Amino acid sequence: MKIYINNREYDMPQDISILEAVKKANIKIPTLCYVEGMEPYGGCRLCVVEVEGSKTLVPSCAVKISEGMKIKTHSEKVRKVRRTIMQLIVASHGISCELNCLTCPKATSCELKTIAEEIGVTKINILPVEKMLPTDFSSYSIVREPTKCIVCGRCIRACSNIQSVNIFTFANRGPNTIVTTFMNEGMGNVDCTNCGQCVMNCPTGALHEVYHIDGVWNAINDPEKVVVVQTAPAVRVALGEPFGMEPGTISTGKMVAALRLLGFDKVFDTNFTADLTIVEEGTEFIHRFKEGGKLPLFTSCSPGWIKFIEHNYPEFLPHLSTAKSPQQMFGAVAKHYYAKKLGVPKENLVVVSIMPCTAKKYEMNRPELVGDVDYVLTTRELAKMIKESGIDFKNLPDEKYDDPFGITTGAAAIFGTSGGVMEAALRTAYEILTGKELEKLDFVGVRGLNKVKEAEVEINGKKIKVAVVNTLGAARKLLEKMRNGEVEYHFVEFMACPGGCIGGGGQPIPTTEEVLIKRMEAIYEIDYDSKLRKSHENPAVKKLYEEFLKEPHSEIAHHLLHTHYVARN
């Protein structure tokens, strides 16, 4: 289709929006309420362009191109209108001495700042608006500061369209319009899963995690305490980003070095307990499979997913694996085994975890699990601490994890991406069930960013049907199908966030699809490069069973490594 952008002729595919066409022509139109992959909303009006024949300006996100269309993306008229709108947005953003950009959690990833610069707003002729709305501290995971909210509705749409959780809504009318939770109850008192996709989508600092940074500093500075840290698989492929490194840069060694420099006494890997999870969960699957237990078995390592099923599908709770998540398993093993080994009283061993996830902050506070882990830092918080300490992350020489919880496998590494838990579990289940060595380790069918992936594996002549789901919206759809008897599986992996933990709510912002792909590729690279690629072959895990846990699903393993769930409907 022939169109004209800024007096130049272009040949464009049919059925795309003006915004998409202009992007193909390598011109950038500023957007604020628009989110790729979601239906256009048309609230911010920053993306308006001039189209010949139209009296008013046209929202480029919503209007499709047509044959011969003449578009002007940055005419005088358009630039003037954009500048005025941007001034209005900045004025409504509650900037004052108390609330300035210097102290904002999104200081380095603020879209308002970026767009204001792109548009060329250099002064604000409009009085700032004082909204005087209280901050919502009710959640263990996420803080909401409505004063900084510009009411673009991106959190509402992420929560509804991607996650189907729907905890946010607009309230009031006109300039009093605010984003709030049901009956203004606060995020901690509604059906929030703490997944943090709202934080990832918020263009301002109105949404951020509950900071554990101060608590961690205090623990490090307390001479009585032995502070150990564990790092989740998806952190190592994203932590470089806040330091200007390419998304998907594997920075495991630098991360370990940085953690030591921060003052942690021991630096361990959550991957170790990911392997342990596979052994426990794999054994559980084999039990259920052989002895006719409840199938399909659902994975249980994503705390956002756990809270989702507890609120929405409690009848499916018996399907959940009782295995604790790797984070909590690590906490339990550290407190009950490692502390003894060190000769340190349990109370003086502080367990900190570095997670790509905001829901992990809620998970550590669950009554069933409380006490295993003391602090959870998101990838973003860790980056802040490293910056605060003046550590030149990019140029750090690589260091290795401490023993014994630093020995891990490629199977554990892929926990960081959607499909990884399933693939790791299959590697183990296959070998245990058949007694044979698996020739081809890669289960490619469960990889990639599709929201639902299915695969079939033949074990001992029996076909095992598995599914891998990421995002809660896709989880809801699959559970509805399961409820109606439309699908049958033996084993299903669920992850709350897009792409799994690589797209977790605690990861660096922005996390676009492009970024997700790069992080995912890096995760698989770690797996390929690992000497050990099957969880049950992890020698440190084997040793832990010999010395302490005895065997998978032993009484002590049950006591320390398994949990139960709560119906919350």
Next chain:
Amino acid sequence: MLEEKIFLKNDLDKSMDNYEFIGLKKSLGMNSENIVKKITDSGLRGRGGAGFPTGKKWEFALAQESDVKFLICNADEGEPGTFKDRFLLENMPFKVLEGIIIAAYAVKANFGYIYIRGEYSKAIEIFEKTIKDAYHMGLLGKNILGSNFNFELKLIKGAGAYVCGDETSLINSIEGKRGFSRIKPPYPVQRGLYDKPTIVNNVETLATVAEIMKYDDNVYAKLGTEKSRGTKLVSISGDVKLPDVYEIEFGSGTIKDIVELAGGERGELNFVVPGGLATSVLKSDELDVLYTYEDLEEAGSSVGSGGMIVVSKEHDLVDILLNVSDFFVKETCGTCFPCREGNRNIKEILLKLKRKGYKEEYKKTIGELKEAILLAARCGFGQSSVNFIYSVLDKFFHEEVI
């Protein structure tokens, strides 16, 4: 002196038994294409304010292929100073009903709603009875008047939001959602109520349709001027001696003549708002404009919804501005940034003007805001929300005189 041209108001309804539904009966004997053509030929433009050609809208609607189509009568009249739809709903409900059924038949819609402003309690009561009687008399339901046309009509009471007069907000409201406008495109005619093609027509438009269909020849098209055909109901209020609803033939007189028709001004006339608060004002020395779409547009204003307000010099201009601004700030839905924040800021500036007196920079800033809102707001509400305020500032406020 200008005389009221009676076309639409020719017979006030007494009872449904006496009302003959001639237009409807004739329509049911015609096919859709011919009805749409007749309406197109009549030159009728939508009477809600935007003035979109009715026949063209129906053509689009008819061309949509869908198992279900909806017809909505927009009776959410809320523009300050506009009360002509209320006059029709209360005095001529059968004609409105007749127009609704004709429109539905013409665009092949089998389900319809009349969405009446919640504050119009009398109109609601009357129309509820009208619908009930109509079902009883076979005017609604299955096989209307023995034809093979089926049409169900339901009344919806608005909950009191001016923006629900915008057709996409109105559709959201019927669906039980917040009265927020929807992003366009898609237009309601493509994807409207419950994602089905939906035609939204104003009360006056539909009543006029009933009257146009009554005649074999197109008498309507012969009224008015070439570009502004027919007549228009004008509701006049403010500082006139006989505020009421008058039917004016387009081009038959000037704004000044219409004010005279309404008994002339009370006090010394200052300005006239020709079409409701979404239109720009005309000063007392600018009233020789002929009442047509084209002449008013040339004078920088608009026919709008026909809510003419006459304002004398005894009122304080700043108070009027604040009053109007307050209305738009309260009624903006809050979805799109230029309208929500722009109107809020205009009010702030006007409050400053009230406290500190006029400064030229206020007009400049409001002018910039007006430009952004007018060109970039998401719906008709926003796009017209600054016309009145800016025109008053522009025409009456200058640093040297104040």
